[in-house]
Amino acid sequence: MIPWGAASDRPPVIHPRHRSDAPGSLIVALFVQKFGGSSVADAESIKRVAKRIVDTRRAGHDVVVAVSAMGDTTDELLDLAGQVAPIPAPRELDMLLSSGERISMALLAMAIHSMGFEARSFTGSQAGMITDATHGAARIVDVTPVRLREALDEGAIVIVAGFQGFNRDTRDITTLGRGGSDTTAVALAAALKADVCEIYSDVDGIFTADPRVVPRAQKLTHVSSEEMLELAANGAKVLYIRAVEYARRHGVLIHARSTFSSGEGTWVLGPGMSLPAGTEGAEMEEPIVAGVATDLSQAKITVIGVPDVPGKAAEIFKIVAKSGANVDMIVQNVSAAATGRTDISFTLPKEDAALALRALAAEQGEVGFESLVHDDQIGKLSVVGAGMRTHSGVSATLFEALSVSGINIEMISTSEIRISVVVSGDELAEAARVVHTAYGLDGDAEAVVHAGTGR
Amino acid sequence: MIPWGAASDRPPVIHPRHRSDAPGSLIVALFVQKFGGSSVADAESIKRVAKRIVDTRRAGHDVVVAVSAMGDTTDELLDLAGQVAPIPAPRELDMLLSSGERISMALLAMAIHSMGFEARSFTGSQAGMITDATHGAARIVDVTPVRLREALDEGAIVIVAGFQGFNRDTRDITTLGRGGSDTTAVALAAALKADVCEIYSDVDGIFTADPRVVPRAQKLTHVSSEEMLELAANGAKVLYIRAVEYARRHGVLIHARSTFSSGEGTWVLGPGMSLPAGTEGAEMEEPIVAGVATDLSQAKITVIGVPDVPGKAAEIFKIVAKSGANVDMIVQNVSAAATGRTDISFTLPKEDAALALRALAAEQGEVGFESLVHDDQIGKLSVVGAGMRTHSGVSATLFEALSVSGINIEMISTSEIRISVVVSGDELAEAARVVHTAYGLDGDAEAVVHAGTGR
Numbered sequence: 001m002i003p004w005g006a007a008s009d010r011p012p013v014i015h016p017r018h019r020s021d022a023p024g025s026l027i028v029a030l031f032v033q034k035f036g037g038s039s040v041a042d043a044e045s046i047k048r049v050a051k052r053i054v055d056t057r058r059a060g061h062d063v064v065v066a067v068s069a070m071g072d073t074t075d076e077l078l079d080l081a082g083q084v085a086p087i088p089a090p091r092e093l094d095m096l097l098s099s100g101e102r103i104s105m106a107l108l109a110m111a112i113h114s115m116g117f118e119a120r121s122f123t124g125s126q127a128g129m130i131t132d133a134t135h136g137a138a139r140i141v142d143v144t145p146v147r148l149r150e151a152l153d154e155g156a157i158v159i160v161a162g163f164q165g166f167n168r169d170t171r172d173i174t175t176l177g178r179g180g181s182d183t184t185a186v187a188l189a190a191a192l193k194a195d196v197c198e199i200y201s202d203v204d205g206i207f208t209a210d211p212r213v214v215p216r217a218q219k220l221t222h223v224s225s226e227e228m229l230e231l232a233a234n235g236a237k238v239l240y241i242r243a244v245e246y247a248r249r250h251g252v253l254i255h256a257r258s259t260f261s262s263g264e265g266t267w268v269l270g271p272g273m274s275l276p277a278g279t280e281g282a283e284m285e286e287p288i289v290a291g292v293a294t295d296l297s298q299a300k301i302t303v304i305g306v307p308d309v310p311g312k313a314a315e316i317f318k319i320v321a322k323s324g325a326n327v328d329m330i331v332q333n334v335s336a337a338a339t340g341r342t343d344i345s346f347t348l349p350k351e352d353a354a355l356a357l358r359a360l361a362a363e364q365g366e367v368g369f370e371s372l373v374h375d376d377q378i379g380k381l382s383v384v385g386a387g388m389r390t391h392s393g394v395s396a397t398l399f400e401a402l403s404v405s406g407i408n409i410e411m412i413s414t415s416e417i418r419i420s421v422v423v424s425g426d427e428l429a430e431a432a433r434v435v436h437t438a439y440g441l442d443g444d445a446e447a448v449v450h451a452g453t454g455r
Numbered sequence: 456m457i458p459w460g461a462a463s464d465r466p467p468v469i470h471p472r473h474r475s476d477a478p479g480s481l482i483v484a485l486f487v488q489k490f491g492g493s494s495v496a497d498a499e500s501i502k503r504v505a506k507r508i509v510d511t512r513r514a515g516h517d518v519v520v521a522v523s524a525m526g527d528t529t530d531e532l533l534d535l536a537g538q539v540a541p542i543p544a545p546r547e548l549d550m551l552l553s554s555g556e557r558i559s560m561a562l563l564a565m566a567i568h569s570m571g572f573e574a575r576s577f578t579g580s581q582a583g584m585i586t587d588a589t590h591g592a593a594r595i596v597d598v599t600p601v602r603l604r605e606a607l608d609e610g611a612i613v614i615v616a617g618f619q620g621f622n623r624d625t626r627d628i629t630t631l632g633r634g635g636s637d638t639t640a641v642a643l644a645a646a647l648k649a650d651v652c653e654i655y656s657d658v659d660g661i662f663t664a665d666p667r668v669v670p671r672a673q674k675l676t677h678v679s680s681e682e683m684l685e686l687a688a689n690g691a692k693v694l695y696i697r698a699v700e701y702a703r704r705h706g707v708l709i710h711a712r713s714t715f716s717s718g719e720g721t722w723v724l725g726p727g728m729s730l731p732a733g734t735e736g737a738e739m740e741e742p743i744v745a746g747v748a749t750d751l752s753q754a755k756i757t758v759i760g761v762p763d764v765p766g767k768a769a770e771i772f773k774i775v776a777k778s779g780a781n782v783d784m785i786v787q788n789v790s791a792a793a794t795g796r797t798d799i800s801f802t803l804p805k806e807d808a809a810l811a812l813r814a815l816a817a818e819q820g821e822v823g824f825e826s827l828v829h830d831d832q833i834g835k836l837s838v839v840g841a842g843m844r845t846h847s848g849v850s851a852t853l854f855e856a857l858s859v860s861g862i863n864i865e866m867i868s869t870s871e872i873r874i875s876v877v878v879s880g881d882e883l884a885e886a887a888r889v890v891h892t893a894y895g896l897d898g899d900a901e902a903v904v905h906a907g908t909g910r
Contacts, residue, residue: 043538050539077558083498084505084562085569092568095576096561099554103532106551107539113547114540121550126626147626171581171602 029195030062030152034162034185038202039259040104041071049259050111052200053157057117062152064192066162066185067108069100090135094164094175098124101161101181109159120151121159124173125166128191129184131174133167138174140165140183140246143191152192160188179240186243190250196276197252199239200259205266206231206238208291208441213429216436218443220290222267222275225254227290227384230418234382235295244268288387288394289439294432295380296425298328299353300410302345303360305370313344315367316360323359325352329380329413329420341370345411347422350376378410379428382420383435395419401438407431484650485517485607489617489640493657494714495559496526504714505566507655508612512572517607519647521617521640522563524555545590549619549630553579556616556636564614575606576614579628580621583646584639586629588622593629595620595638595701598646607647615643634695641698645705651731652702652709653720654694659713660720661686661693663746663896668884672891673898675745677722677730680709682745682839685873689837690750699723743842743849744894749887750835751880753783754808755865757800758815760825768799770822771815778814780807784835784868784875796825800866802877805831833865834883837875838890850874856893862886 033053040046049067056063077096081088088096105121112119128144151158162181165174176183182199189197206228209217223231225248232241238256247254248270257265267275306312313332320327329347348356353374360372388394398419402409407430411422423431436442488508495501504522511518532551536543543551560576567574583599603613617636620629631638637654644652661683664672678686680703687696693711702709703725712720722730761767768787775782784802803811808829815827843849853874857864862885866877878886891897 043535046539080498080558080562081565084501085565087569088565089568089574092561092564092574092576096558096565099557099561102554102557103535103551106547106554107535109547110536110540110543110551113544114542119544119547121547 028060028062030064030192031056032064032066032185032189032192032194032197034066034181034197034199035068035108035259036181036201037068037071037073037104039200040067040108043107046070046104046107047111049200050108050115052259053108053112054115054117057157064148064152064158064160064188064194065105065108066160066181066188067101067104068162068181069097070104070107073100073103091170091172094135094173097175098161098164098173101163105159105161109157112157112159118154118156119159120156121161122147122151123161124164124184127160127188129160129165129187131165131167131176133170133172133174135172135174137177138165138167140176140187143187145188145191148188148192160184179242182240182243183246186247186250186252186254189252190246195253196255197247198255198257198265199243200257201238202258202260203238204258204261204263205256206236206268206291209432209436210236210294211446213294213432214292214436215446216433216442218441220266221264221279222269223290224386225268225270226417227386228268230382230384230415231291231293234293234380234384234418234420235297236291236293239268287385287441288391289383289385289441291384292432292436292439292441293382293384294428295382296428297350298347298378298380298422299350299374299376300345300347300378300422301353301356301360302343302373302375303367303369304343304373305339305341306344307368308340308342312367316344316369317346319359319363319367320346320348320356323352323355325349325356325359329411329422331411331413347378347380347411377425378422379425379431380420380422381428381431381435382418383439384418386417388417388419397438398435401434402431405430405434407434483515483517485519485647486511487519487521487640487644487647487649487652489521489636489652489654490523490563490714491636491656492523492526492528492559494655495522495563498562501525501559501562502566504655505563505570507714508563508567509570509572512612519603519607519613519615519643519649520560520563521615521636521643522556522559523617523636524552525559525562528555528558546625546627549590549628552630553616553619553628556618560614560616564612567612567614573609573611574614575611576616577602577606578616579619579639582615582643584615584620584642586620586622586631588625588627588629590627590629592632593620593622595631595642598642600643600646603643603647615639634697637695637698638701641702641705641707641709644707645701650708652707654698654709654711655714656693656711657713657715658693659716659718660711661691661723661746664887664891665691665749666901668749668887669747669891670901671888671897673896675721676719676734677724678745679841680723680725681872682841683723685837685839685870686746686748689748689835689839689873689875690752691746691748694723742840742896743846744838744840744896746839747887747891747894747896748837748839749883750837751883752804753802753833753835753877754805754829754831755800755802755833755877756808756811756815757798757828757830758822758824759798759828760794760796761799762823763795763797767822771799771824772801774814774818774822775801775803775811778807778810780804780811780814784866784877786866786868802833802835802866832880833877834880834886835875835877836883836886836890837873838894839873841872843872843874852893853890856889857886860885860889862889 035049109119109121130142131138131140148158162184186197205219206223207217211217228244254268325348327346327348331345333343407427409421413420490504564574564576585597586593586595606613617639641652660674661678662672666672683699709723780803782801782803786800788798862882864876868875
């Protein structure tokens with residue numbers, strides 16, 4: 001299991017440095033590697049990950065690792081918290097949850113140590129992960145990895161607790177919220193000017209579609225960060241939007257790959273970045289469409305019989321926004337001249353629907369609409385590709401493919417590099433397959449889906 | 456469950472301070488309370504402990520709590536460590552183990568918070584628990600509880616992680632080793648000039664003997680710290696020697712009591728300390744004997760046929776010491792004039808016996824003894840009492856009681872306030888009962904033994 005094929009004959013490229021004591025290779029790279037909870041779920045997995053890290057070190061590179069809590073630790077701790085306090089104090093909840101990564105990082109450091117390599121673990125505060133004081137969803141405001149640099153200079157492998165930080169004013173421990181460990185890894189890579197930030201998970205990389213939905217989906221050699229953002233925002237699970245945004249802003253090269261195979265994953269390229277020299281497919285021409293994302297997590301609300309007068313839409317969405325619901329797509333049908341009324345549909349996360357419906361119903365008289373229709377059996381399909389900017393007819397291909405297979409489109413929305421349609425939830429999988437084929441994304445073989453996929 | 460009966464009518468005494476905002480009582484005391492792992496084993500226990508702490512706060516007092524890891528957490532973490540590394544790196548082991556108290560203290564703070572009281576948890580380093588760099592058995596070198604003072608001044612209940620500290624030079628987390636949380640509590644009490652350090656456990660206090668061995672054992676109202684040290688050193692389990700020593704050195708008043716009852720426990724008085732005013736039994740005359748300790752953890756080794764020439768004993772115990780074994784009692788029999796040889800017996804912890812035997816056997820030719828006899832079925836009984844200094848005939852009572860019941864004494868050793876004898880292990884319990892009776896220590900009723908006792 002040597003990282004990216006043979007690291008020695010395929011050196012990473014962005015900030016190569018010389019180091020005399022690097023065996024087998026003159027160019028030393030700094031790798032940041034992130035391992036999620038499922039990769040360190042038990043002692044065996046931790047030893048596997050340790051071997052993986054040691055292999056990178058053996059190839060002569062510096063390694064900084066960001067690690068999540070073991071398996072379901074975080075959920076178990078949350079459950080305990082719920083048992084002692086209905087609404088746990090946020091400061092204490094962060095103190096509690098931050099212990100999960102301390103366990104995994106200490107075990108990982110021990111495992112590496114027992115393989116004969118110096119390894120040191122650091123908490124978020126020891127690593128200089130400075131955040132604001134928002135417990136449970138802290139934003140990183142600064143990274144001062146002084147101790148990490150010292151450890152690296154002393155030849156140690158550095159293990160950092162993902163997901164956690166430290167606020168300078170309150171001197172309290174904070175956590176970064178959902179996808180926090182990915183963000184930790186990218187932030188460390190940026191602060192340490194790492195050559196690459198490897199995000200390990202139980203899938204091989206970014207696919208042209210979810211292999212569990214589209215068996216002929218292919219792994220992408222690379223994807224632009226703007227495409228990745230659209231894919232993630234529209235249902236792709238492999239990377240968290242926040243981490244990709246951070247990487248894009250700070251020029252961090254992300255390599256999304258699998259803990260369970262040594263093959264290459266998918267490179268996420270920010271503006272002006274190119275693939276490491278010699279990476280297969282580096283010369284390939286950009287495809288028009290990068291991938292097809294599917295999302296079953298949304299519901300649709302239609303406000304029927306809205307008086308077709310200026311300002312009504314604004315009125316409706318002010319109400320929805322006040323309810324705390326997060327609106328995604330919006331479509332207003334053409335007004336039926338006879339009635340002078342129109343229908344307005346929008347999508348939002350299933351869990352927000354109840355809130356929005358209650359808020360709207362309360363204002364029905366005020367707004368003057370006739371009724372509300374709620375549909376939580378919808379599916380959203382999105383086609384993403386930077387090529388859309390320069391190629392016409394991309395949407396036509398989509399609509400053609402769906403109509404041929406008799407799939408009805410309920411809503412449409414587009415961005416500069418994305419077309420999304422809402423279809424019936426039970427037709428989403430078939431829609432994804434036919435669209436995937438229509439854009440010529442099908443692979444020759446069926447993609448291998450790992451046991452752990454989707455965890 | 457109001458601490459020591461009714462705190463309002465029985466104020467603690469050592470450093471009373473005035474505080475206007477203390478409801479129901481003008482004198483505000485600072486309580487340090489320590490709760491062990493079995494007291495916070497699960498959500499229910501944590502809530503019970505939280506209520507206990509809140510009751511002290513309600514009585515108008517300041518409270519600082521030192522808490523251990525939940526139930527078997529520490530053992531489970533050690534087990535995990537063993538699975539990933541045969542010999543875990545000490546620095547990482549401390550990082551790992553220190554997470555246990557973070558979990559319990561955060562949960563405890565949440566529970567208190569949800570009862571409507573401000574509570575804040577602090578790690579060893581946040582609490583200013585400065586130690587040397589000896590991982591796994593760090594010594595406290597300084598306590599700088601700046602943040603704790605701030606929190607107290609802001610009216611918060613302070614929860615501190617027991618067992619852990621921080622080294623200034625390495626900036627690494629350390630742990631204090633066995634009994635660490637007791638030491639944390641006493642050290643905090645000393646640094647904060649607390650009025651009392653309450654060590655909660657699942658027994659009612661210090662007894663004149665182990666109630667599981669001597670049913671008529673009585674709870675002591677108070678015991679001097681020097682007596683407590685002898686009792687702890689000779690088998691009594693309730694308090695750790697290290698904590699008692701620290702308390703004695705720094706003038707901390709310890710109150711050993713039960714988490715499961717609101718009754719008073721046992722006061723451990725250092726030099727010059729007196730019982731809080733109004734404490735029952737404060738006027739009682741000092742008994743000659745404080746208690747009877749029993750210990751089944753030792754083994755006896757007899758070196759037979761040692762040439763009765765000067766320096767042989769020294770030779771033998773130099774060998775034993777080099778083996779790392781910890782010798783307790785030593786007895787040299789009178790030399791048999793005929794042979795010019797003598798026997799030397801000594802006791803040591805069962806787990807050290809193998810080492811010592813191997814070391815001695817290796818040097819048999821050198822020392823010139825005839826053989827080695829190993830007996831791990833011995834029991835050690837110790838009678839402890841400061842009154843021995845001034846009263847004669849204390850040992851006579853002991854020997855008399857044992858001979859009357861036909862219990863053979865194998866070894867004898869004494870200190871200024873202690874007499875210890877070694878008997879056959881299977882006779883230890885009976886020996887303890889007859890001696891307990893002989894010194895008039897029997898109570899009228901049998902002591903209640905809690906379910907949790909001995910955990």
